[in-house]
Amino acid sequence: MIQMAEIKLSDKEIAAATEVLRSGGLRQGKECEAFEHEFSQKVGSKFALTNSSGTAALQLAYSTFLEKGDEVLIPSFSFIATASMVSLSGGTPIFCDINPQSFLMCLKDAEKKITAKTKAIGPVHLFGNACDVDEVIAFAKLHKLKIVWDAAQAHGARYKGKDIGSFGDFVCYSFYPSKNMFVGEGGMTCCGLEHDFEKMRDFRSHGQTGKYYHTSIGLNARMTDVEAAIGREQLKRLDCMLEVRRRNAEIYNQAFEKLEGLTPQKKSSNVEHAYHLYCVAIDENLFGCDRDTLASMLHESGVLTGIHYPRGLHQQPVYQEKYGITSLPITEWISQNILALPIHHGISQKDASHIIDSVFRIHERVKRKQ
Ligand SMILES: Cc1ncc(COP(=O)(O)O)c(C=O)c1O
Structure with missing residues (x-):
């Protein structure tokens, strides 16, 4: 039977994970840091933050700016996390229709749904097909919106020769086993501003800025070093x-x-x-x-x-x-x-x-x- 996904680690990925397992480094550590560095270099983004899933990657992005009652324009044709992370962050997802050929968010429909409460747009590079990035950025600029790109399915997609990870404000990836690259459960959020990176980093780990010292509310959305070691090897064969x-x-x-x-x-x-x-x-x-x-x-x-x-x-x-x-x-x-x-x-x-x-x-x- 021909399957829909091939979820097999290479010998190098297994060896990298085994080395971490042998070292006892089971939590987030140096491998995660190295994976962040290598991933940001690869996609051309200033910052990249490992986290526990594509869902968490979206939640971290929204946690930096979304307030109760804010509206976020998203395509209705996507995986639930595109909408639910807006809801979980206190916002309201506003469902927009799609283009019948590209299956991507229709900005004409989105425009009709702008209100005084619209704070952001969350386009999805669906199935790995990149959105018209210039059009989305122009739309966001015109309406003063943040952009949270859902790139869970789009590792390696390019627009006008540039990796889609290089366009701000936030680009959110998943490393779930069926994806273009996978580590198990895992995610990455890329962003262009240090301030956003720091906010997400704190939110990822209970708002902890010193040992048992918490300056904001957050969660545990960390990746483990075992997964990061697999991710680093996967990146080489992406x-x-x-x-x-x-x-x-x-x-x-x-x-x-x-x-x-x-x-x-x-x-x-x-x-x-x-x-x-x-x-x-x-x-x-x-x-x-x-x-x-x-x-x-x-x-x-x-x-x-x-x-x-x-x-x-x-x-x-x-x-x-x-x-x-x-x-x-x-x-x-x-x-x-x-x-x-x-x-x-x-x-x-x-x-x-x-x-x-x-x-x-x-x-x-x-x-x-x-
Ligand atoms: C478009 C989209 N967004 C977000 C996610 C969430 O990713 P994860 O399953 O890693 O939480 C997925 C996963 O299928 C997805 O396809």
């Missing part, structure tokens, strides 16, 4: 892993170009996509069957697929209960019709060919039945 993802995407793009009813996520020409996921939208009328039927037929051909995400965040029970039922038509259509095909660094060209052949065979079969 480019190779991305190369395979990009090669596979190219193979899919070429094959699917003329396939009716199956439309891959669109990236702009300014963007080097990091292909955490390769997602396509299935138009049932043109393709010949719906997304769920295609997924189960692919399963029969030995190909696992994923649905990211089956509903918009505004449709999650927790938010419908809070804010009532609202409608974001593009998010809702995409969530009903999107399908992710395996693209990770463990997918060989032979696997990619098998996946393509399977999709075409299914298409022909269902079309013949129509």
